[in-house]
Amino acid sequence: MSTPRTIREYLEQLRAALGGADPALIQDALYDAEDHLRSELAENPGRSEAEVLAKIANSYGAPEEVAAIYVDKEQVVQQALRQPSPPPRRSALGRFFGVAADPRAYAALFYMLLSLATGIFYFTWAVTGLSLSLGLSILIFGIAFAVLFFGTVRVLALVEGRIVEVMLGERMPRRPPYTDRELSWRARIGAMFTDPRTWSTLLYMVLMLPLGIVYFTLAVVGISLSVGLVAGPFALLLAQFGLIEGGIYLDGRSIVPPIVMMPLALLLGIVLPFAVLHLARGVGRLQGALAKHLLVKSSAS
Structure with a gap:
């Protein structure tokens, strides 16, 4: 060479x-x-x-x-x-319940809970910034505002990359994309507007709102059902002995499942948290791949 x-x-x-x-x-x-x-x-x-x-x-x-x-x-x-790998398990039950020993699954579950807040912020920032940039483009300071907005988009891409790398384990950039400083400032501004990663980052920020709603809903529903199914049978037993007042009634009749269903509810309550962790781990891999595709400059660009 x-x-x-x-x-x-x-x-x-x-x-x-x-x-x-x-x-x-x-x-x-x-x-x-x-x-x-x-x-x-x-x-x-x-x-x-x-x-x-x-x-x-x-x-x-x-x-x-x-x-x-x-x-x-x-x-x-x-x-x-790299997180230490849990001991390999050969049986299907071992692999299913072994997810409880995977720290990355818990981190992904926390990311799902956090994604609603970040999704709302990213979506609001992207839509508001684009709207103001287009609306102010007819004014003399409109270009300066647009340049400032797209600069903040690059900063937010780095911030999201750090969140994704820490919580989901996907390698993300720790430095911004390099710029050719031999170009004039006008050329560099034009390159920022024509860089595909600028627009793919905006697409990622817009997509994070619906994805955040889905992730947050799945996490909250899964956790709530797990707690309810485990605690429900015990609460029903305490109510049967008159230790607590409880029950769900409709027209004066209890609609709580009969006692014979308690073992099934308890079993589902024990199994469901592990299923939620598996779901969170899968969501983490999917979200990491999406972030890598939309936020990182390809090696050819």
Whole structure:
């Protein structure tokens, strides 16, 4: 591979050397590399870009060397952060009830409960920002408002990425997408508006409202049913002995299931929490894949 003579060439070679790596890792590596190269160039105003890059090749490393370091470091970090795997279970019952030992299932369940609040916020921010950007576009400060709004969208994408990575375990970017600083400010603003990830992030923010409603409803209904089915038989027994007042009546007649149904209700109440955890784990994988697809720049872009 030829020695890069410009920062753009260095970044393109680094992207090529990272081909096949996680898109989130590529985004972080490109941002860090550009930031370092720009800083070195600013500290050496009397040297050409090619001379600075030749010097950096010995200190910071050639693109292929930097790529190898990032891949190795990513493997170490992911191994350190990975949750310990529960012991393998061969039986179907063991796999079903073994979900209780998976911390990621509980984190995904909490994400489902949190998604309603974040979904409302993301949807409101996206719709309000787009509406105001279009409405103010006829005014002189309308473009400035739109640029500010799309900047906040990128920040929110990073925030959501951190939430997804921590709770759902999906590797997300820790740096914003790098921008070619050799372009004029007008060109960079135009690139922000034409970047597909800007619009896919807005789509993600809009989708989070209906998804958040579904996730929150499933989590609350599942938890409530589990608690009700477990507590119901005991409450009914206490009511039968007159220790508490309870019962659901319609026209003076109790509509509480007969005592013979209590074992079935108790069994369902015990099984349902594990089913909810399995559902939460599946939702976490689905949501992580959706966030990765809509919030992360692909390696080819």
